[in-house]
Amino acid sequence: MSRNSKIERYHGQGEGVNEKNIERYGYPKYSLYSTRRILSRKQQIEVTDEDGNVLYMSESEPMILLDKTLITDADGNEVARFERRPNVIREKHVLTMSSGMELLLEKEPLHIIKEITNIKKLDWQLKGNVGRLNFEIVDIFGQVVAVIGQKRVSKDDKYSIDIYQDECADVVACILIILMHIVRDRNIKGAAKALKKAGPK
Secondary structure, eight states, X not given: OOTTXXXXXXXXXXXXXXXXXXXXHOOOSEEEEEEEOTXXXXXXXXXXXXXXXXXXXXXXXXXXXXXXXXXXXXXXXXEEEEEEEOOXXXXXXXEEETTSOEEEEEEOTTOOSSXXXXXXXXXXXXXXXXXXXXXXXXXXXSOEEEEEEEOSSOSSEEEEEEESSGGGHHHHHHHHHHHHHHHHHHHHHHHHHHHHHHOOO
């Protein structure tokens, strides 16, 4: 899609920032890019810079109930780890940074079209369509921290991350990795429900 697309906020390396994002938020400090290998047995995710250099990576076994993931930098140093907390009412994921700071991502109920997820401790919010991963992260003052868009047609899941507060890049990259897991969980559950509803033929 074009740089002025209202639907897809994703942009590839060297393509320039989405024009609608620039109109609404201004120019970001820089952009990062992420890929999840769909056909890999393990959940492998990489976050790279504009030149394709790997900055962050994660790997975890594809098990919904025991979703524990380690996120490292390019040298293998731990940046964060997170785990999913099963809850029948709200989705909860805990992100623990290497500094020891623990962040709880908790989805607010009753938001159907535009989801809102609170990030406790930082007092941030995720706002947007997490199912298509087009959303913004805002701080306690309502200032944009980052804008993330997903490529709609790709053999792998691809995302662009426009960073507006560069001191927050580590946390933003880790949050995106969590959201990839959230979308994967929803897709697996949705497929299971569809099969159950269809029943035996």
